[in-house]
Amino acid sequence: MIEDPLSDLPDLEDIRAAQARLAGVARRTPLIESEDLSALAGARVFLKCESLQRTGSFKIRGAWSRASKIPEKDRTLGLAAFSSGNHAQGVAEAARLMGVPAWIVMPSDAPRAKIESVRRRGANVRLYDRLGESREAIAEEIAARTGATLIRPFDDAYVIAGQGVAALEALEQARGAQFSDFLCCASGGGLMAGSAIVFSGVSPATRLHVCEPQGHDDHLRSLEAGRLVANPPGVRSMADALMAPQPGDLTFRINKTRLAGGFAVSDDDLRAAMSYGFHRLRLVLEPGGATALAALLANPGAFAGRGPLLVMLSGGNVDPEIFAAAIARVPEDPDFTAGGRV
Amino acid sequence: MIEDPLSDLPDLEDIRAAQARLAGVARRTPLIESEDLSALAGARVFLKCESLQRTGSFKIRGAWSRASKIPEKDRTLGLAAFSSGNHAQGVAEAARLMGVPAWIVMPSDAPRAKIESVRRRGANVRLYDRLGESREAIAEEIAARTGATLIRPFDDAYVIAGQGVAALEALEQARGAQFSDFLCCASGGGLMAGSAIVFSGVSPATRLHVCEPQGHDDHLRSLEAGRLVANPPGVRSMADALMAPQPGDLTFRINKTRLAGGFAVSDDDLRAAMSYGFHRLRLVLEPGGATALAALLANPGAFAGRGPLLVMLSGGNVDPEIFAAAIARVPEDPDFTAGGRV
Numbered sequence A, B: 001m002i003e004d005p006l007s008d009l010p011d012l013e014d015i016r017a018a019q020a021r022l023a024g025v026a027r028r029t030p031l032i033e034s035e036d037l038s039a040l041a042g043a044r045v046f047l048k049c050e051s052l053q054r055t056g057s058f059k060i061r062g063a064w065s066r067a068s069k070i071p072e073k074d075r076t077l078g079l080a081a082f083s084s085g086n087h088a089q090g091v092a093e094a095a096r097l098m099g100v101p102a103w104i105v106m107p108s109d110a111p112r113a114k115i116e117s118v119r120r121r122g123a124n125v126r127l128y129d130r131l132g133e134s135r136e137a138i139a140e141e142i143a144a145r146t147g148a149t150l151i152r153p154f155d156d157a158y159v160i161a162g163q164g165v166a167a168l169e170a171l172e173q174a175r176g177a178q179f180s181d182f183l184c185c186a187s188g189g190g191l192m193a194g195s196a197i198v199f200s201g202v203s204p205a206t207r208l209h210v211c212e213p214q215g216h217d218d219h220l221r222s223l224e225a226g227r228l229v230a231n232p233p234g235v236r237s238m239a240d241a242l243m244a245p246q247p248g249d250l251t252f253r254i255n256k257t258r259l260a261g262g263f264a265v266s267d268d269d270l271r272a273a274m275s276y277g278f279h280r281l282r283l284v285l286e287p288g289g290a291t292a293l294a295a296l297l298a299n300p301g302a303f304a305g306r307g308p309l310l311v312m313l314s315g316g317n318v319d320p321e322i323f324a325a326a327i328a329r330v331p332e333d334p335d336f337t338a339g340g341r342v
Helices: A012-022 A035-041 A059-067 A086-098 A112-120 A135-146 A157-173 A190-202 A218-225 A249-255 A267-281 A288-298 A320-327 B012-022 B035-041 B059-067 B086-098 B112-120 B135-146 B157-173 B190-202 B218-225 B249-255 B267-281 B288-298 B320-327
Strands: A031-033 A045-049 A079-082 A102-107 A124-128 A181-185 A207-213 A261-265 A309-313 B031-033 B045-049 B079-082 B102-107 B124-128 B181-185 B207-213 B261-265 B309-313
Touching (some): A012 A157, A031 A157, A035 A045, A035 A267, A079 A086, A079 A135, A086 A102, A112 A124, A190 A207, A190 A249, A207 A288, A218 A249, A218 A261, B035 B288, B086 B102, B086 B112, B102 B135, B157 B190, B157 B249, B181 B288, B207 B288, B218 B249, B261 B288, B267 B320, B288 B309
Parallel strands (some): A045 A309, A102 A124, A181 A309, A207 A261, B079 B102, B207 B261
Antiparallel strands (some): B031 B045
């Protein structure tokens, strides 16, 4: 039971309540078993395709989960958010569906696809300089001036509960398959935290692995240190969606006791995963959305003999030239015929 | 009841029987409702994503449906096929799953992605010159020499029955939604014919529209003429999967009484549909697989006020440079906020 969403932690019942609120708004995204990927990993692999979610990422779940809890008189004043792009689209879409205004603070170097998608949904976009301005300060000023409710990207119990619905759905769709391992990306850690609550309650034996870009592996290093550790400043990654400076306070309170470990992947691993998505899965994945797949592909022996694995594909909003460059290199996979029927 | 698959026509019970044989082999592919596309079309649009099928197209359905009816003693001698690529992959995958050899006759200018996918599945590939050699003659010679069973791409009742399972699944997944219209590509016409049998039996009020590349609109012209009409020789289309010279005999016997009409689309329409798939749906579509979507996008007013529409996305096996060129042009869509909640 959430009383203050900025300090309370959600539980499994909160995630089930969020699932009910999301009905008819978020899609029940496909869970796909990939025979090719299973042969490669030596374990059955299931993919939860949040790249096929409304707005092209899971973020509409958390945005709607939070927005739908705003009292009616406040909701009409609108929604505000700061985000590199996917949370931005989620909040803009929630506002559009509610018929209320939205103000979105986005970095000026965000992918064009994400900025345009926010604009197409009728939101007011305020671009800021990632190096010289504080997005939190800008968003808070807008919220104070307009009366709009600021929807934080991860440190909010209703947002975390909404993101957890994706994992809950996947467990329902798997019809009793007991996942040995779950691979999921993290930036602020909301998707991982919501998922962790679901697994704790429904499938506690599943081992949870956080997957991050190298240099942005703040969850992995925080887990190892047993306390919040920030990323070194100035390190770039092509995973524009995963550039939060450190794990969230709420999300890390959840994740720190539940995660088994994690993987850090290079930009080259991300490009290889995007290419695999195109050539073998026929899915469009953005760099951040391909991070868990990249971790699996870069560590093909890590799960051999285990399984089934659940891999979260979290988003597919990528500019065409980035995608074109990634898919030019065709994946090399081992002899597909060796394993027989998989 | 099919006695001779080369002359009998399948009925709805044959398609249900094929569905049972396909369980555990073909995926139950996602049916996705696209809010963006619905706003654009002025009607609810559902997409049946056979691009996410095993082997990246619906063709595994027909191949397995046919192969699983071969008597055991013949089946061990292997399977043979001629195909520009997707049927080739379907037959190669069926043979791999059955643990029997496969011989596939493919044009030397087939997409590399398709040739490589067939080879990765362990099949023997015989390339031929599209202009100077007869693929049927080569395949029949191989079948006679090896004892392999030739699986024809469309003029076979078991193949047609297998392809029809995709539409049957879509109707099950739609849970009672009454589709006003069905848009589907055609080359030999097997997918359309199998679908037509399903709609005749389960949803007879649905209007069926065949979608073809310009210059390869042999179904549309055959419908208008009331008899089989071949394509003019030498016309090229980027839809490599849809280049059969004329409708099949069996398939046209089914389609000619059931189709309401159709659409012919240009290569530019196909590129626009592939781009829409990337930017708005996050799906990888090959030119042929995007043909029904292209027909909808090129005729946005044609279905306004009708719906729900069912659009078949039949395949996603495309070489990266073709895809990269198509997605470079971002779709222009009308103001997304005008329609409110869709």
